[in-house]
Amino acid sequence: MLRIPCPHCGERDYTEFRYGGDATKLRPAHGSGDIRAWYEHVFLFANPKGSHREYWQHVQGCRQWLVLERDTATNTVGSASLARRGGVA
Amino acid sequence: MKLLSRYSALGLARRALTNVRWQRAWRSASPRESYDVVIVGGGGHGLATAYYLAARHGITKVAVLERGYLGGGNVGRNTTLVRSNYQLPGNTEFFEHSLKLWEGLSHELNFNVMLSQRGQLVLAHGPSQLDVLARKGNTMRLNGIDAELMDRKQIEGFLPFLDYSKRSRFPIYGGLFQQRAGTARHDAVAWGYARAADRLGVDIIENCEVTGFLRDADRITGVETTRGRIGAARTAVSVAGHSSQVMALLGLKLPIESHLLQAFVTEPIKPFLDCVISFGAELFYISQSDKGGMVFGGHIDGFNSYTQRGQFPKVQTVAECAVALIPAMSRLRLLRHWAGIQDMTPDGSPFIGRTPFRDLYLNAGWCYQGFKATPATGWCLAHTIAHDDEHPLIRHLALDRFERGNGFDEYGLGLSTWRQ
Numbered sequence: 001m002l003r004i005p006c007p008h009c010g011e012r013d014y015t016e017f018r019y020g021g022d023a024t025k026l027r028p029a030h031g032s033g034d035i036r037a038w039y040e041h042v043f044l045f046a047n048p049k050g051s052h053r054e055y056w057q058h059v060q061g062c063r064q065w066l067v068l069e070r071d072t073a074t075n076t077v078g079s080a081s082l083a084r085r086g087g088v089a
Numbered sequence: 090m091k092l093l094s095r096y097s098a099l100g101l102a103r104r105a106l107t108n109v110r111w112q113r114a115w116r117s118a119s120p121r122e123s124y125d126v127v128i129v130g131g132g133g134h135g136l137a138t139a140y141y142l143a144a145r146h147g148i149t150k151v152a153v154l155e156r157g158y159l160g161g162g163n164v165g166r167n168t169t170l171v172r173s174n175y176q177l178p179g180n181t182e183f184f185e186h187s188l189k190l191w192e193g194l195s196h197e198l199n200f201n202v203m204l205s206q207r208g209q210l211v212l213a214h215g216p217s218q219l220d221v222l223a224r225k226g227n228t229m230r231l232n233g234i235d236a237e238l239m240d241r242k243q244i245e246g247f248l249p250f251l252d253y254s255k256r257s258r259f260p261i262y263g264g265l266f267q268q269r270a271g272t273a274r275h276d277a278v279a280w281g282y283a284r285a286a287d288r289l290g291v292d293i294i295e296n297c298e299v300t301g302f303l304r305d306a307d308r309i310t311g312v313e314t315t316r317g318r319i320g321a322a323r324t325a326v327s328v329a330g331h332s333s334q335v336m337a338l339l340g341l342k343l344p345i346e347s348h349l350l351q352a353f354v355t356e357p358i359k360p361f362l363d364c365v366i367s368f369g370a371e372l373f374y375i376s377q378s379d380k381g382g383m384v385f386g387g388h389i390d391g392f393n394s395y396t397q398r399g400q401f402p403k404v405q406t407v408a409e410c411a412v413a414l415i416p417a418m419s420r421l422r423l424l425r426h427w428a429g430i431q432d433m434t435p436d437g438s439p440f441i442g443r444t445p446f447r448d449l450y451l452n453a454g455w456c457y458q459g460f461k462a463t464p465a466t467g468w469c470l471a472h473t474i475a476h477d478d479e480h481p482l483i484r485h486l487a488l489d490r491f492e493r494g495n496g497f498d499e500y501g502l503g504l505s506t507w508r509q
Contacts, residue, residue: 001400001401001402002392002400013402014392014400014402015402019391019392019507021346021505021506021507035492036492039491039492040342042435042491042504043344043435043491043492043504044342044343044344045333045342045343045344045345045346045506046333046337046342047333047342047343047345047346047347047393048333049331049333049334049347049395052393054392054393072347072393072394072395072396073395073396074396075394075396
């Protein structure tokens with residue numbers, strides 16, 4: 001079972017969370033007309049085999065969006081921090 | 090090394106009586122300096138492509154490079170279903186072409202792939218869902234594909250062991266049945282294509298990982314591998330869950346994320362379920378293997394991973410689907426469960442065709458539907474490589490379709506890899 005260390009609630013089963021994808025992607029600026037940048041943001045994935053920073057929302061807990069470090073090759077979980085603080089612990 | 094020329098019933102009987110050893114089915118080839126076509130990935134799709142290149146296009150100087158052992162990836166990890174009940178123009182024709190190839194495959198390959206056209210029933214749990222299935226069935230029949238709409242009473246006579254009680258959470262309202270759908274033995278598909286391709290001169294090279302590409306500006310001229318440098322006039326990449334890693338060697342990002350899909354088999358029981366059933370209330374599909382085990386699967390785990398082992402909560406939700414549909418299954422024990430790395434795309438449809446690099450072709454992003462597509466993918470990719478132009482059946486599956494606003498969303502689930 002993947003367990004996620006929520007900064008507010010402590011370590012919980014991943015089933016309490018909603019997955020939100022790659023957290024390293026930067027959304028193009030509001031009003032940006034650069035279609036290529038939007039395409040890359042929405043559709044392309046680094047999809048690494050190894051270290052991955054990703055969003056999870058603790059929907060059955062504090063309801064905060066978190067940024068979690070996880071190794072996609074082993075599912076080893078690192079630290080989690082609040083996304084609204086930029087994912088910095 | 091002597092290869093057995095052709096399998097036959099007489100040859101089988103002779104070997105059974107004389108205790109003569111079976112020869113190996115394909116050569117253990119060493120890489121040559123260069124090939125007309127190098128195919129990266131020795132799964133079902135890669136092997137089928139090599140076979141059709143040799144058999145249909147006369148291109149026999151072909152190598153298939155496999156990092157591990159043949160058939161160790163998704164071709165040996167799926168739930169073995171074949172069907173052609175697709176609705177969107179493009180998919181309907183492609184998957185029907187695939188099913189027609191399946192129907193002749195054992196003869197074509199001289200290898201029994203054990204195709205069993207036992208039929209597949211997709212269930213509807215309400216009138217609106219049955220309307221959608223009726224529309225899909227009409228689309229299929231207009232395209233000359235068999236489809237039969239069934240009401241609850243017909244299904245009750247046909248499959249009496251489903252949950253028809255008043256307590257059922259998702260009452261069965263009707264369904265769409267395709268008799269020509271069914272199952273095939275997945276390992277035999279890999280072995281059959283490998284053996285038939287090998288007999289036409291294709292080199293199948295196992296334990297050979299691609300570590301880089303040889304480039305001449307934007308043209309790909311071969312691959313670097315753990316077994317040396319191999320030149321290629323044309324190169325095709327067909328590596329499913331590791332597509333992003335292989336294409337990253339060229340700095341190319343793909344609209345793909347790799348997720349885990351689990352599959353399950355129970356202890357064997359006597360013949361019980363003689364068709365394939367797809368649940369309509371959740372993604373859940375079940376059949377009974379020839380050995381008697383109930384084989385089933387559900388959704389992906391829900392977050393990207395390469396671990397090839399699944400999470401327990403998904404075991405529970407899939408088992409709940411099984412029991413909700415067939416209450417008698419509550420007393421069966423799971424024998425095994427395993428996971429494959431699925432290359433999920435934003436719209437649930439794959440990519441086959443040319444890439445931004447000349448002489449490099451990609452086949453990836455098959456999501457849940459790679460196995461049934463094996464023959465048609467090989468057929469169309471071989472054509473695409475031989476003519477350097479996409480086969481008409483795969484024009485809707487271009488790699489740049491999102492850039493052009495042409496997402497191809499068969500299931501209407503929206504553009505998200507982990508929600509497909």
